[in-house]
Amino acid sequence: xxxxxxxxxxxxxxxxxxxxxxxxxxxxxxxxxxxxxxxxxxxxxxxxxxxxxxxxxxxxxxxxxxxxxxxxxxxxxxxxxxxxxxxxxxxxxxxxxxxxxxxxxxxxxxxxxxxxxxxxxxxxxxxxxxxxxxxxxxxxxxxxxxxxxxxxxxxxxxxxxxxxxxxxxxxxxxxxxxxxxxxxxxxxxxxxxxxxxxxxxxxxxxxxxxxxxxxxxxxxxxxxxxxxxxxxxxxxxxxxxxxxxxxxxxxxxxxxxxxxxxxxxxxxxxxxxxxxxxxxxxxxxxxxxxxxxxxxxxxxxxxxxxxxxxxxxxxxxxxxxxxxxxxxxxxxxxxxxxxxxxxxxxxxxxxxxxxxxxxxxxxxxxxxxxxxxxxxxxxxxxxxxxxxxxxxxxxxxxx
Amino acid sequence: xxxxxxxxxxxxxxxxxxxxxxxxxxxxxxxxxxxxxxxxxxxxxxxxxxxxxxxxxxxxxxxxxxxxxxxxxxxxxxxxxxxxxxxxxxxxxxxxxxxxxxxxxxxxxxxxxxxxxxxxxxxxxxxxxxxxxxxxxxxxxxxxxxxxxxxxxxxxxxxxxxxxxxxxxxxxxxxxxxxxxxxxxxxxxxxxxxxxxxxxxxxxxxxxxxxxxx
Numbered sequence: 001x002x003x004x005x006x007x008x009x010x011x012x013x014x015x016x017x018x019x020x021x022x023x024x025x026x027x028x029x030x031x032x033x034x035x036x037x038x039x040x041x042x043x044x045x046x047x048x049x050x051x052x053x054x055x056x057x058x059x060x061x062x063x064x065x066x067x068x069x070x071x072x073x074x075x076x077x078x079x080x081x082x083x084x085x086x087x088x089x090x091x092x093x094x095x096x097x098x099x100x101x102x103x104x105x106x107x108x109x110x111x112x113x114x115x116x117x118x119x120x121x122x123x124x125x126x127x128x129x130x131x132x133x134x135x136x137x138x139x140x141x142x143x144x145x146x147x148x149x150x151x152x153x154x155x156x157x158x159x160x161x162x163x164x165x166x167x168x169x170x171x172x173x174x175x176x177x178x179x180x181x182x183x184x185x186x187x188x189x190x191x192x193x194x195x196x197x198x199x200x201x202x203x204x205x206x207x208x209x210x211x212x213x214x215x216x217x218x219x220x221x222x223x224x225x226x227x228x229x230x231x232x233x234x235x236x237x238x239x240x241x242x243x244x245x246x247x248x249x250x251x252x253x254x255x256x257x258x259x260x261x262x263x264x265x266x267x268x269x270x271x272x273x274x275x276x277x278x279x280x281x282x283x284x285x286x287x288x289x290x291x292x293x294x295x296x297x298x299x300x301x302x303x304x305x306x307x308x309x310x311x312x313x314x315x316x317x318x319x320x321x322x323x324x325x326x327x328x329x330x331x332x333x334x335x336x337x338x339x340x341x342x343x344x345x346x347x348x349x350x351x352x353x354x355x356x357x358x359x360x361x362x363x364x365x366x367x368x369x370x371x372x373x374x375x376x377x378x379x380x381x382x383x384x385x386x387x388x389x390x391x392x393x394x395x396x397x398x399x
Numbered sequence: 400x401x402x403x404x405x406x407x408x409x410x411x412x413x414x415x416x417x418x419x420x421x422x423x424x425x426x427x428x429x430x431x432x433x434x435x436x437x438x439x440x441x442x443x444x445x446x447x448x449x450x451x452x453x454x455x456x457x458x459x460x461x462x463x464x465x466x467x468x469x470x471x472x473x474x475x476x477x478x479x480x481x482x483x484x485x486x487x488x489x490x491x492x493x494x495x496x497x498x499x500x501x502x503x504x505x506x507x508x509x510x511x512x513x514x515x516x517x518x519x520x521x522x523x524x525x526x527x528x529x530x531x532x533x534x535x536x537x538x539x540x541x542x543x544x545x546x547x548x549x550x551x552x553x554x555x556x557x558x559x560x561x562x563x564x565x566x567x568x569x570x571x572x573x574x575x576x577x578x579x580x581x582x583x584x585x586x587x588x589x590x591x592x593x594x595x596x597x598x599x600x601x602x603x604x605x606x607x608x609x610x611x612x613x
Contacts, residue, residue, distance in 0.1 A: 006510035009503050016498050312494045315453065316508050317483025317556070320475055399475050 007326070010313065014326050017305035019298070026298045027338065029291030034342045034376060036284035039349055042372040044277045061133055062259045063101065063208055064252065065235045081233045089236065092251065094244040100233035102128045102218050103210075106225035107190050110199065110211070114183035117162075118169050127210045128218040129237050140202045143214040150186050150197045153212040154179075154204050176204060188217075189225035292383055299331065299387055303394050311398045320395050327391045335380050342376060400431040400466055400485060400559035400592075402452065407461035409447050421612035422448055424461075431559040431592040434604060438597050439612030445596035446491055449564040452594070453488055454478045483511045487558040487591075489566045493549040497538030501529065501548050504537055509555040523551045526581055527574070542569040550578050554585045561586055563595040567602075579604065 066079040081100065089098045104126045111121035131141055134153070143150055163173040174182065184199035205212065240248045252259065303310070310323060350369065404427040412423065422437065422444060429435055439445055450456045451463060454470060463470045465481070473481070482488075495504055505520050524530055527547040537545060546569045553561060561582065567575035579602045586593050595602070 006507055009499065009507045009510075012503075013496055013499065013507075309496060312496065314479070315455070315482065315488070315490075315494055316552075317479050317481075317511050319479045396475065399478070 007322070010318065010322065011326055013309045013313065014306055014323065015302075015330065016309070018302050019305075022294075022298050022301065026291065026295040027334075029287070029294050030338055031341055031345070033284055033288035033291045034338070034379075035345050035349065037281060037288050038342060038346050038372045038376055039353070040277045040280040040284055041375060042346070042350060042369065043353070044274065044281065045371050047273055047277065061207070062238045062240070062248065063235055064238055064257045064259050067256045067258050079234050081236055086233075086236070089238065089251075092247075094241050094247040094251075095238060096241050097133075097239040099130055099133070099237050101208075101235040101237055102215070103234070104218065104221060105227050106188060106221045108221070109187040111185050111187070112182070113185045113198075116178070116182050117166060117171065117174070120165065125210045126213050126218070127208065127235075128213050128215045130215065133237050133239065134212075141214055143217045143220075145216070145220055148198055150199050150213060150217055151202045152184075152186070152199050153208075154201055155209050155211065156204055156206045157209060158211065159204060186213075188221045193225055195224070288379075295383075296387060296390065299327075300390065300394070303327070303391060307398060310395055314395075314399050320392070320399065323395050324388065324392050328388050331384060331387050331391075335384055339376060339380060343373065346372065401464075402429040402560070403462075403464040403467075404428070405462045405464070407451070407459050407463060409444060409451075409456075410458040410460070411447075412444065413460065421610055423612075427610065429560070429592065429594055429608075432590065433607040434586075434593040434595075435608040435610065436595055436597055436601065436604075436606045437610045437612065438599060438601075441598065443612045445612075446564055449488065449490070449562055449596060452486065452560075452562055453482070453490075484557050485559045487553045487556050487561045489550055489553045489561070489563045491564040491568070493545050495537045495545055495549055495552075498536060500534050500536055501532050501540070502534055504548060505552055505555060508552045512556050514556050520551070520555065523554060523581065524548075527551060527577060543571070543574065546570055547574065547578060550582065554582070558589070558591050560592045560594060563593065565596055565598060567600075575602070 066081070068079060086098065086100060089095055108124050108126050109121060110124045112119055134141060141151055159176075159179065166173055180201045182201070184201070185196055186199040187194055187196045189195060238248070251257070313323060314320070346369065404422070404425070406424055406426065408423050421439070437445060437448060447456070451459060451470075454473065457471055465473075465485075488494075496507070499507070501524065505524070506517070509515055509520060521530070521533065524533060527550070529544060529547055529551075532540060532544060532548075537548060540548065546567070550566060553563075563582070566582075567578060570578065582593070583604060585591070593604075
């Protein structure tokens with residue numbers, strides 16, 4: 001005899017009147033709602049990460065320039081962005097940020113300086129953009145006057161060109177990792193006034209066709225080796241707000257602007273999928289809310305059906321907390337079972353969807369579920385706390 | 400332990416002056432070493448009196464004190480402690496769990512305080528003639544049998560008062576007498592005060608106090 005057996009009798013009393021059919025409906029509803037919601041939230045997270053691991057440029061960023069036509073060539077119109085145009089783009093509601101891309105107005109030369117690859121040298125064109133447009137660790141992307149090493153970001157086209165050059169020289173192609181260890185040298189200025197630095201590749205980009213350098217180096221070069229010409233901006237970096245890519249596309253068409261085609265397609269695709277997934281998230285959120293209402297109603301019904309039993313237990317001296325504890329344990333076990341089912345279904349579902357995406361050339365890290373399960377855990381914790389408060393209030397009312 | 404009623408008038412009868420006197424609108428006290436009979440006709444508020452002492456209703460004017468503490472100020476926890484260790488009740492509507500067996504109904508109450516051994520409980524059940532009903536579901540017993548289970552249940556806890564609301568309404572004379580003897584010997588042994596509401600029957604007990612309600 002004792003507390004344990006009295007608890008088992010109390011449990012028997014409190015759950016004698018449960019409607020198992022309604023419990024199963026509530027269970028299935030919660031399961032479906034949460035599986036849909038977790039899947040859509042998971043892929044919304046993943047969508048924002050696609051390409052980010054290998055791309056140094058932040059997402060939702062476009063490099064825009066004016067279309068070159070015969071009238072530009074004949075100097076009837078030009079491809080330079082004026083200050084007024086820059087201000088106009090900055091004020092657009094769907095534009096988060098816009099800045100001009102700075103170009104070098106001084107000679108720059110890049111040459112190899114490593115036994116791994118044959119010697120080559122080339123005059124190059126460099127550009128710089130603010131750090132918040134780049135997905136790069138701050139300690140790598142910096143240069144101060146006096147530093148002997150310049151960090152650079154290479155355009156992918158440059159890497160392809162270099163690998164073609166290596167193949168034609170009978171040498172193996174270089175991977176990204178090896179390329180980052182290859183020694184290069186960058187020279188600023190002409191034969192009369194020249195400075196040399198070691199160049200260190202810290203990343204690659206598909207979105208910009210020139211070599212990127214830190215802003216400080218560009219300013220130093222302009223001051224030390226510049227040709228005293230006024231800096232003109234022919235390219236702008238534009239960061240759009242999430243899910244508003246359609247408006248950016250409209251802007252480009254209206255103002256005869258152009259961007260790299262893959263930037264446009266990726267942006268458009270991301271924008272469309274974001275809207276689609278957001279819609280699914282919204283629908284599944286409604287399903288979740290409805291199923292949670294069914295679940296809470298089931299609990300209320302269970303307790304209401306046991307009103308006499310609860311009242312009688314209280315009258316013979318059973319503590320409120322003992323009754324609430326029994327319901328809490330029941331709800332907690334129920335939630336653990338639901339979460340376990342959701343987790344199993346999600347892992348299976350994500351693996352299958354990832355396989356389909358992989359076969360279409362889109363690679364998604366299959367083990368990255370933390371965010372989704374964090375959200376599920378938080379939601380269930382909130383529902384759990386709400387349920388316990390409701391149960392506690394009801395039991396107190398019966399006192 | 401002492402219970403004090405100070406000018407208590409239940410709200411539903413406060414405008415009916417013929418109800419005043421006896422229990423209502425007077426100052427009364429009950430002590431745990433006394434046997435008190437509250438004698439009244441139907442509809443005079445006997446069950447209301449039991450409900451007030453049990454903390455089930457507070458719709459009254461005046462004050463009720465347990466050991467000098469106004470019961471309107473007791474917390475739900477304090478009420479639970481009182482119900483399991485100071486006040487034992489036999490309600491008119493029995494308050495049993497229909498789906499539980501006699502054994503489960505009794506053990507549940509007993510296990511809250513581990514007051515008696517299972518063998519002692521079985522002995523009590525034998526004394527009221529229900530030994531062959533030990534494992535029977537309460538809902539399938541007759542009202543008289545249920546009433547006897549309810550009486551035994553009230554004896555399975557430590558108490559200062561046993562409050563009994565018309566306890567033998569479904570029992571014949573012989574069974575009433577057996578049950579009353581059992582209650583009295585239990586209360587004598589454990590020094591428990593009795594407050595019993597009755598429709599006129601005095602149950603052949605020497606009462607310390609009789610409160611008559613006109």
